[in-house]
Amino acid sequence: MVHGKGYRFHQAAYIIYKGPIPKGKVVRHSCDVKCCGNPYHLVLGTQNDNIQDCISRNRAVYVRGEKMGNAVLNEAIIRLMRMRYDAGGSKTAIGAEFGVTSSYVGRILRGEIWKDAA
Numbered sequence: 620m621v622h623g624k625g626y627r628f629h630q631a632a633y634i635i636y637k638g639p640i641p642k643g644k645v646v647r648h649s650c651d652v653k654c655c656g657n658p659y660h661l662v663l664g665t666q667n668d669n670i671q672d673c674i675s676r677n678r679a680v681y682v683r684g685e686k687m688g689n690a691v692l693n694e695a696i697i698r699l700m701r702m703r704y705d706a707g708g709s710k711t712a713i714g715a716e717f718g719v720t721s722s723y724v725g726r727i728l729r730g731e732i733w734k735d736a737a
Contacts, residue, residue, distance in 0.1 A: 632656035633663075647670050651676060662718035672720055691718055697727060 626634065633646045636658035640646060647669050650660045664672075700713050708729070710721040726732045
């Protein structure tokens with residue numbers, strides 16, 4: 620804790636060595652070591668700057684579908700849901716069977732999400 624507020628390690632290091640973090644700014648690493656707290660490696664910027672750093676350094680990882688840690692469904696289940704719907708099943712019944720809402724099933728069937736599941 621710094622000044623009675625909880626911060627991540629790199630944020631606390633920045634505050635201790637360089638001063639307060641202005642509103643709307645984030646503390647960015649100029650190196651690619653996630654747990655780095657070296658104050659000389661910490662710089663201020665916007666969240667957009669931070670995202671651009673991530674992209675330019677090839678650290679951006681886009682995880683979708685069943686590879687997400689909190690995924691309830693997988694591609695096989697998505698295919699099965701689509702088959703059940705094509706056979707006359709209702710979105711409500713399909714959702715109840717697989718533990719998701721009928722509106723979520725609708726988004727799958729319209730191709731808004733899980734587009735890659737063939």
